[in-house]
Amino acid sequence: MKASLYLHIPFCRQKCGYCDFSSFAAPGMSPGAYCDLVRAELAGTAKRFPPTRVPTVYFGGGTPSLLPPPLIGGVLQAARENYLLDVDAEITLEANPGTVTLESLAGYRDAGVNRLSVGIQSFDDRQLAHLGRIHTADQAREALALARRAGFANVGIDLMHGLPGQSLPQWEGTLRQAVALEPEHISAYGLSVEEGTPFADLAASGDLRLPDEETAAGMFEMAALFLAAAGYEQYEISNFARPGYRSRHNQVYWRRENYLGFGAGAHSFVRHPGFGLRWENPRGLDEYADRLRETGEPVAEAVSRDDAMAEFFFLGLRMLDGVDGAEFAAEFGVTADEAFPGVIGRLAAAGLLVKEGERVSLTRQGLLLANRVLVEFVRG
Numbered sequence: 001m002k003a004s005l006y007l008h009i010p011f012c013r014q015k016c017g018y019c020d021f022s023s024f025a026a027p028g029m030s031p032g033a034y035c036d037l038v039r040a041e042l043a044g045t046a047k048r049f050p051p052t053r054v055p056t057v058y059f060g061g062g063t064p065s066l067l068p069p070p071l072i073g074g075v076l077q078a079a080r081e082n083y084l085l086d087v088d089a090e091i092t093l094e095a096n097p098g099t100v101t102l103e104s105l106a107g108y109r110d111a112g113v114n115r116l117s118v119g120i121q122s123f124d125d126r127q128l129a130h131l132g133r134i135h136t137a138d139q140a141r142e143a144l145a146l147a148r149r150a151g152f153a154n155v156g157i158d159l160m161h162g163l164p165g166q167s168l169p170q171w172e173g174t175l176r177q178a179v180a181l182e183p184e185h186i187s188a189y190g191l192s193v194e195e196g197t198p199f200a201d202l203a204a205s206g207d208l209r210l211p212d213e214e215t216a217a218g219m220f221e222m223a224a225l226f227l228a229a230a231g232y233e234q235y236e237i238s239n240f241a242r243p244g245y246r247s248r249h250n251q252v253y254w255r256r257e258n259y260l261g262f263g264a265g266a267h268s269f270v271r272h273p274g275f276g277l278r279w280e281n282p283r284g285l286d287e288y289a290d291r292l293r294e295t296g297e298p299v300a301e302a303v304s305r306d307d308a309m310a311e312f313f314f315l316g317l318r319m320l321d322g323v324d325g326a327e328f329a330a331e332f333g334v335t336a337d338e339a340f341p342g343v344i345g346r347l348a349a350a351g352l353l354v355k356e357g358e359r360v361s362l363t364r365q366g367l368l369l370a371n372r373v374l375v376e377f378v379r380g
Contacts, residue, residue, distance in 0.1 A: 001049055003270065004056040004252045005079055007038060008263030009064040010285065013099065014134050029285045034263075035071045037292055039078035041262045044297070046082035049260070049270070054083045056090040056249035059113075065095035069107025076112050090154075090248045092117055097143040098135035105150035115154040116147050117185075117247075123177040124170060127163050132198075137177075144181045154245060156185030161219040163191055164209050171219045172226065179230045184245035188223045189238045190216060217368055224367075236319050237362075237370050254315045256308075264288040268298075275308035277301065305332065306379045309339050313360075313377035317353075318370070322361025336360070343376050 011031060027034075046052065057079060059072065072093065079085065092115040093108055105116075122128050123137040135143075147155050159178055161171050178186055191210070193199045199208055211219070224234050232240035236254065239247065252259050256276075261268045265283040269276060279298040282288045291298065303311075309332055316323035325336050336344060344360060347353040352366035352373050366373050 001051075001258060001270075002053045002055060003049065003258035003260050004058070004249055005042075005054055005083065006249075006259055006261040006266055006268075007057065007059045007064075007075055007079075008261065008266040008281075009059055009061040009067060009094075010034075010264050011061065011066045012063050013066060014132060027285055029289075031067050031071055034285065035067070035075055037289055038075055038262050040292055042075070042078045042082050044292070045260055045262070048297070052083045052260070054079070054085045054089055056252060057085070057092070058249045059093045061094055063096050063099055063119075064093050065099045065104065065108075069104055069111050072108060072113065073111030090115055092247075092249055094119060095143065095147075096133075096135060097139040100143055100146060102146050102149055105146055105152070109151050114152075115156070116152050117156045117158065117187075118143055118147070118183075119158045120178070121158060121160045122163065123174050124166075127166065127170075130164055131160070141177075141181065144183065154185075155183045156187065156241075156245075156247065157181070157183045158187045158189065160189055160191050161223065162211055162216045166211055166219075168215060168218050168222065172222060175223060175226045179227070179232075184242050185247060186227060186232060186240045187238055188227070188240065190220065220368060224364075234320060237367055251319070254318050256311055256315060269303075274302055275305050276303035278303055308332070310377050310379055313340075314374045317360070317362055317374060317377075320361060320367075322359050325355075325358035325360060340377060347373055347376060 011027060011034075057076070059075075064072065076091070091113050093113045094117045095105075096119045108116075118140070119133075120140040120143075121131060121133060123140065125136050128135065128137070144155065144157070157178060159174060161174075175188075191199075193208070193210075210216075223240075227240045228234065231242060233243065233246075234240050235246050236250070239250065241247070251257075256269070256271065258270045259268060260270075261281065264281055264285050265288075267278065267280045269278045277300040279300040281298060282291055309328070312328055312331070313323060313336070328336050328339075332339065344353060344355060347366070348355055351363055352369060354361055354363050362370060362373060
């Protein structure tokens with residue numbers, strides 16, 4: 001079996017107002033104790049899926065760069081001891097400006113991390129403060145400089161648009177400053193207000209002033225045009241890369257390939273048996289620890305055929321390469337038109353999808369209205 005590994009590090013210096021991930025500024029558990037649990041889970045899960053070849057490893061959070069390199073290295077060593085990491089495995093660590101030094105970045109490199117994903121979000125200090133980020137624009141630029149000095153040749157940065165009070169000229173300024181840093185990869189996400197977050201409370205009370213739909217759409221279009229002119233290929237709705245630097249790990253999710261998640265709140269998915277199994281860990285640290293002590297195994301949920309067919313399109317269409325109808329028919333025994341009568345034709349007639357042979361993909365207009373397109377494949 002081949003499967004990627006996701007390793008969740010839930011520690012944060014400060015929780016951002018928009019974040020709904022499993023992350024804690026005052027977790028009540030030491031990083032060392034938490035990493036012991038993750039190493040134990042790595043060993044336990046390996047017994048269920050031996051031997052497992054691993055093409056990508058991803059440390060997400062939270063803020064993994066809050067952990068010292070020896071702890072990250074120890075978790076990676078446990079992965080190597082229990083799984084068959086490819087010689088050229090992509091090993092990514094999420095890092096936030098303000099939490100890294102030249103010494104720590106060099107330590108991550110020595111531990112085996114070969115790709116950084118740096119959460120910059122904005123180069124406007126006022127916007128950063130509003131989001132709850134702990135860094136400044138200067139620290140963001142410094143983090144990229146330190147990453148290069150530490151030897152990282154594959155660095156991605158995250159940006160956000162549609163921020164409170166953000167204008168098109170401000171977003172253009174963010175893109176210009178991002179490109180000037182010459183990262184290999186840029187993720188440009190629109191702000192999403194998630195239930196249960198402080199931003200959701202502000203939105204409910206009318207105190208969150210977001211750009212209108214026309215401005216938000218303009219920001220999306222600006223990113224695509226600006227980054228293309230700077231040599232970045234848009235290969236997914238919100239992701240852009242220089243040639244050869246697409247995120248291999250994130251493509252695992254969009255292609256419904258196998259991934260195993262470790263740590264509090266981590267999700268897993270395997271394609272077999274049937275149409276797949278998925279499971280998730282408890283989000284709370286104590287609950288996660290209790291699960292490992294009591295059973296060591298989460299309860300897996302079988303993915304239904306209908307859900308698997310919907311995910312084939314809902315996830316796969318996010319990539320600009322689109323999906324292959326022949327692959328769909330081979331996996332599910334029916335054509336896409338049989339599974340979703342009239343849907344593809346209707347969306348194509350509306351200029352939102354294009355079908356070339358067996359391949360179906362979003363048009364430029366479809367990318368702009370992606371949520372409305374993708375929901376058409378969710379079976380109620």
